[in-house]
Amino acid sequence: MDSALIPRGVKRCPLWQFLLFISVVGAVLLWGVYAMLLCWIKGLNQTNMNDYYGFAIWIWADLAVIAVGGGAFFTGLLTYIFGKDELKSIINYAVLIGFICYSSALLILAYDIGQPLRGWFIFWHANVHSMLTEVAFCLSCYFGVLTIEFIPLILENRQIDRVPFFHHLSHNMHEIMAVFAATGVFLSFFHQGSLGGVAGVLFGRPFAFREGILIWPWTFFLFTWSAAACGPCFTILITKITETVTRKKLVKDSAIELLAKISGWMILTYIIAKTADTWYWATVTAPSMGQTLMDFYSNNPLYGIWILFAEIVICGFVPAAILITKKGRKNSVALWIAVILAVVGVCINRWVMVLQVMAVPVMSFDYWAMYFPSWQEIATTILPVAYGIILVGLAHRYLPVFPDESELNPIETLPAEEEETVEPPVDLEQELKPAEA
Amino acid sequence: MFPFSFEWIWDMDHVVFMGGLWYALTILGIGMTYCIIKAAIDACRGNDEHHH
Numbered sequence: 194m195d196s197a198l199i200p201r202g203v204k205r206c207p208l209w210q211f212l213l214f215i216s217v218v219g220a221v222l223l224w225g226v227y228a229m230l231l232c233w234i235k236g237l238n239q240t241n242m243n244d245y246y247g248f249a250i251w252i253w254a255d256l257a258v259i260a261v262g263g264g265a266f267f268t269g270l271l272t273y274i275f276g277k278d279e280l281k282s283i284i285n286y287a288v289l290i291g292f293i294c295y296s297s298a299l300l301i302l303a304y305d306i307g308q309p310l311r312g313w314f315i316f317w318h319a320n321v322h323s324m325l326t327e328v329a330f331c332l333s334c335y336f337g338v339l340t341i342e343f344i345p346l347i348l349e350n351r352q353i354d355r356v357p358f359f360h361h362l363s364h365n366m367h368e369i370m371a372v373f374a375a376t377g378v379f380l381s382f383f384h385q386g387s388l389g390g391v392a393g394v395l396f397g398r399p400f401a402f403r404e405g406i407l408i409w410p411w412t413f414f415l416f417t418w419s420a421a422a423c424g425p426c427f428t429i430l431i432t433k434i435t436e437t438v439t440r441k442k443l444v445k446d447s448a449i450e451l452l453a454k455i456s457g458w459m460i461l462t463y464i465i466a467k468t469a470d471t472w473y474w475a476t477v478t479a480p481s482m483g484q485t486l487m488d489f490y491s492n493n494p495l496y497g498i499w500i501l502f503a504e505i506v507i508c509g510f511v512p513a514a515i516l517i518t519k520k521g522r523k524n525s526v527a528l529w530i531a532v533i534l535a536v537v538g539v540c541i542n543r544w545v546m547v548l549q550v551m552a553v554p555v556m557s558f559d560y561w562a563m564y565f566p567s568w569q570e571i572a573t574t575i576l577p578v579a580y581g582i583i584l585v586g587l588a589h590r591y592l593p594v595f596p597d598e599s600e601l602n603p604i605e606t607l608p609a610e611e612e613e614t615v616e617p618p619v620d621l622e623q624e625l626k627p628a629e630a
Numbered sequence: 631m632f633p634f635s636f637e638w639i640w641d642m643d644h645v646v647f648m649g650g651l652w653y654a655l656t657i658l659g660i661g662m663t664y665c666i667i668k669a670a671i672d673a674c675r676g677n678d679e680h681h682h
Binding site for chain 1: 631646650655666669673
């Protein structure tokens, strides 16, 4: 029924199966939309935010998707600026994943501000001393870059590409994509960094506070570094999940291995820097404020010292050690473990830098503040996941996301069947006319 | 915010912050305008020599 829209030379599941899948995920999406509307209509009293927790759980999700979405800018940098042509096999998917992550991040911010109709205030009445203003500027502009990078992929749909203007537009955008990619790298550097900077400048929160260079605390650089290091792992992870679900090989091994290798070295250097930063903070910065390391960790279920070990050793050094070795990258199980650990690691980092910062007592009368989100927060946090799955499903079905898919999965069809699949519907109609007559 | 807005102040903070925003938006705007105009011209000329 929709075969005229499906890219040439690839096989897709029947339409009913696809629609059933979309319906199931769509139900989850609607649940999230309902919760989102509650937050907009009734207000942020729908959340469990309180005087201790000024950030809902979705702010962690926001920072996490921005971090893992960093795969788009870093893969774009490697492909368009450094000329790593092997990555052309995966760059479309990296852009799609980045687009989903950043649109999700903006969506989360839209319900976080509670009054989205006033969202433009941050651009017009900008507070030029705020790192969050910088984040808002760069995030919005970079979403524009990702949209521009995503548009050619949409225009390459079989039916849209037949329109000469769209065909040329797609080609022209590909030609100057390096300019857009470079702009994206510039914007990503600053918004990833400023998200870290927001935590690092909180001198009233000694768990987060860091020294640094000029106005930029060390967390500024660590956040950018970790996003560039772990973002590609998320791209690989989603690619592997997509390959498992579709039971097809979609990306060449050479592309995955190159991205995994670069990511491995980035994680290793990042985690060494993170260890040094943590060591200096624990032995110099925190004691200078009258605190010791163990003041920041407690015996409660969420914030024990285990979380630091999990972030740095298990989800830092372990994936780095796997990915920098050829044997580790080539072993499918090890690669899965490494990319999962790296993604979990960066999510733990954002978790502690958002939530543990607020949980740690800072006054003599304070206590360890635990937090459990309301169902509305959970639903709105799951909403972007459902939205992402639907968009991946639609893009995989109708757009040439994986340029090597037909080569990696050759279809053996009879000539008659091939003609039926390849011919556009207009031509079919023309062919039918004599028979009708 | 533009320099003609009432809350604008001619200091380094405003120039760097807002300048960075305009710089990025200008690049994206010029880039897309170039692509759209060139695509329109190519489509009118019937130029179809490229395949990707």
